[in-house]
Amino acid sequence: MKMTEIINQKCCKNVEVFRNMIQGLVDRHDYESATFWADKLVSISNGSQQDVYTLAKCMFLSGQFHRAANVLIFYQYERTNLHFRSLTARCLYKAREYQKALEVLDLENKSVHPGQKVRASVWEPADSQKSIMGQVHLIRGKIHEALMNRILAAHNYKEALASDIYCFEAFELLTQNQMLSRAEEMTLLQSLPFSKSCTNGDVEFVRFLYTSKVKKYPTAEPTAVVIFPSLKKNLDILTGEAERHFYNCDFQTSFKMSSQVITEDPFHMGCLPVYVACLVEMSKITELFKVAHRLVEVMSDSALSWYAVGAYYFLIGKQDNARRHLNKSLSLNPVFGPAWLLFGHSFASENEHDQAMAAYFKATQLMKGCHLPMLHVGMECGLSNNPLLAMKFLEEARLLAPRDPFIRHEMGVVKFSEKKYDEAHSFFMETLGLLEKPSYSVSFKKWEPLYNNLGHVLRKMLKYDEALAFHQKALVICPSNASTHSAIGLIHAITGKTESAIESFHKALSIRRDDACSNTMLRYCVEKLVEDSHEDDENVVVMSDEEEEKIYDRPMRTRSGKLKSADVTPRGSTDSIEALPEPKRTRTPRKKDHDKDMEAPGQLSFFKFSLSSMQDSPEREKRHAPNSTPSSTPTATSTPTDNDGRRRTRRELRSTVSTPAPPESTTRTLVANSSSDDTDS
Known part of the structure; x- marks a missing residue:
């Protein structure tokens, strides 16, 4: 003992x-x-x-x-x-x-029950800041967010910041999870007790760090970087600047800065969503494959890793695989907004408008301060022939991101579908004015449809010379677009330049053999040229009736290999190109209807996180097969549709993306077919 x-x-x-x-x-x-x-x-x-x-x-x-x-x-x-x-x-x-x-x-x-043993509190850990209440509010907010009660979660995060100004995790959860709009974020910054809570005179330093994490819609860089030059190479500051450039559509600069961060820290969780969104936006398939593979190997239990895999499959056009991996990402983190946004893109690329809108609405709930879900909901409403609802959502998106050119472009598309050509022209010119600023990458191929759309609108307004100039600018950006050549040929046909029109239609058919509009217009222009040559001088060529009958009645072979009789306009016909009926306007077809329809119009989509199939994918031609069959004879006002109407990532894929992306987006070319009361006729 x-x-x-x-x-x-x-x-x-x-x-x-x-x-x-x-x-x-x-x-x-x-x-x-x-x-x-x-x-x-x-x-x-x-x-x-x-x-x-x-x-x-x-x-x-x-x-x-x-x-x-x-x-x-x-x-x-x-x-x-x-x-x-x-x-x-x-x-x-x-x-x-x-x-x-x-x-x-x-x-x-709760009160203590009678007889319940409770040990007295006689010890507390050393805490010079007395910030335990901030931690209590923080953990309470995280629990409410896990229970999908984001309103209470945001309230507790704000309480955590009010109790402890150094509780950065609460501020990051508010901003990165898109719980607040930019106006609400700025109000929160003004309400934080920097002067009372900050020690050692670091008020401006802490204020600058928090300000660098808010929404990145303004184009101006923080002037406080000059005051703290030592932070210029800090990875978090570089990530914030990359995100700022991404939000303002300067994808090349954003990619350059995010690549610098990823090179130094390959697993920087704040920068990875922006980096993945840039890869999707710029169609860097090989690099995206490497990043997704590395993330899955190292962080297989992270929603971001499987999100990157889904973005890769989305970019190469394998939407089923993309949705399967996005499901896995959402099973790990059900409130990961960029995954829901990319889910919507995968359905939208297959013209599944209802399912796409359901995913976008879910992203809207989770990404309150981001304009991308609203933008894409507006796009789907426009594609579903609901222009009033489309304009409502696009206006909401413009309130959140007033300098985003994609929103104005989509508003112009909606106005064009309503035949309000003056308003459509105004929106397109505003978009072009934004793109002419140095902070935007106008030379990107995704902006080629903007010039074509301006050409279509100006043609509707009978301004043929200006319309032709814009189509030629679009041809410089993308020389291999058949619809641009067809649109140029259409303007030549309207203005009476039949030989130039025939040349343009031949170029269009050399790029896309099954372009029904170019085929029909070429055939009519040839007939018109033959008719005009006979009317000019019948004595120039002396031909017997037997020889003429052999030429005109000889069967001609179409590109599909089938024989058909040549349909030649009788000599002396007075029909003009304006008097002919135009093709019927049809809706964008499903994938299974591609053998009998004309090609779908182009679409603006973002990673826009965004996304679409590869440009060189063999499945692309199947998805974007023709989507309307013209009537027996075309009108000069029928507009060729765009063969590049596929969805791409449009940000975020927002940086938590966020999104990614974002992931994130080619602009969509206007529906080109016209009605019988078109102004061109």
């Missing part, structure tokens, strides 16, 4: 030695050893609060969340000690027992 007492006395004297040793093990990240000795220390000290807290902390650091929560609940210190309550709730949150975690945090509001 005496020997036992002597041993206990010696152990009690060595308690401080053990505590220092355990802290040293924690500092060296040897959590298993620290847990072993902390357990023995709890027994020696007879359940001292300090030692119980140390044991639970070591278990938490080693990933034993259930065990740590059980230890804390067993000793019941969480009822009177706020530090114990916070650690217990954090352990239960990590163990995904959200309701139990909320019950632990609400213990301070």
Whole structure:
């Protein structure tokens, strides 16, 4: 008995030695050893609060969340000690027992039952900032967000910042999860107690760091970078600038800056969504494959990794595989907004408008401060022949991002479909005015449809010379677009330049053999040219009736290989190109109707995170096969449709993207077919 007492006395004297040793093990990240000795220390000290807290902390650091929560609940210190309550709730949150975690945090509001044993609080961890309430609000907000109650989550995050200005995690969750609009973010920044909470005179420094994390719609760079030049090469600051350039459609600069960050830190979680969105936006398939493969190998339990895989499959046109991997991403993080946005893109690329809109509406709920879901909902409404609803959503998107050129372009497309050509021309010119600024990459191929659309609108307004100039600009950007050649030929045909029109239609058919509009117009122009040549001078060529009959009645072979009779306009016909009926306007076909329809009009889509198939994909021609069959004879006002009408990523894929992306987006060419009361006729 005496020997036992002597041993206990010696152990009690060595308690401080053990505590220092355990802290040293924690500092060296040897959590298993620290847990072993902390357990023995709890027994020696007879359940001292300090030692119980140390044991639970070591278990938490080693990933034993259930065990740590059980230890804390067993000793019941969480009822009177706020530090114990916070650690217990954090352990239960990590163990995904959200309701139990909320019950632990609400213990301070419950009375103690008679006879219930409650240990008094006589110890608290050293906390010079007294910021434990900020941590309590933070964990409460994270639990509410996991339970899909984002309103309460945002409220608790704001409370955490008000209690502890250095609780950056709460601010990041508010901004990166798109819980606030830009106006709400600026209001929050103004309400934060920087002057009262900041120490050592770092008010401007902390304010600048928080300001760099808010929405990036303004084009001007923060002037505070000049005040803190040492932060110019900081990875977080570079990520913020890359995101700013991405939001303002300067994808090349954004890609350059995000690549600089990824080169130094390949797994920078803040920059990866922007980087993936840039890769999708610029169609860098090989690099995106490498990034997605590396992320899955290293972080297979991250929603961002499977999101990158889904973005890759979306970019190469394999939408089923893309949706399967996006489902896996959402199973890991159901509130990951960029994955929902990309989900909508995958359905929209296959003209599944209802499913695409459902995904976009879900992204709208999760990305309150981002304009991309609203933009894409407006696009789908326009494609579903609902221009009023489309304009409503596009106006909402413009309020969030007033300088985004894609929004104005889509508004012009909607006005064109309503035959309000003056308004459509105004929107297109506003878009062009934004793109002429140095911060935009006008030479990108995605802006080629804008010039074609301007040409279509000006042609409707009977301004043929200006329309031809814009079509020629579009031809410089994308020389291999058959619809541009067809549109140029149409203007030549209207203005009476039949030979030039025939040349343009031949070029269009050399690029796309099944262009029904070019085929029909070429045939009519040839007939018109033959008719005019006979009317000019019938004595120039002397031909017997038998020879003429052999030429005109000879069967001609179409490009499909079938024989048909040549349909030549009789000599002396007075029909003009304006008097002919025009093709019927049809809706964009499903993929299965591609053998009998004309080609679908081009579409603006973003990663726009955004997205579309590869330009060289063999499936692309199948998806964008012709989508309307013209009537027996065309009118001069029928407009060739765009063969590049596929969806691409449009940001974010927003940076948490966010999105990615974003992921993120070619502009879509206007529906070119006209009605019988067209102004061109």
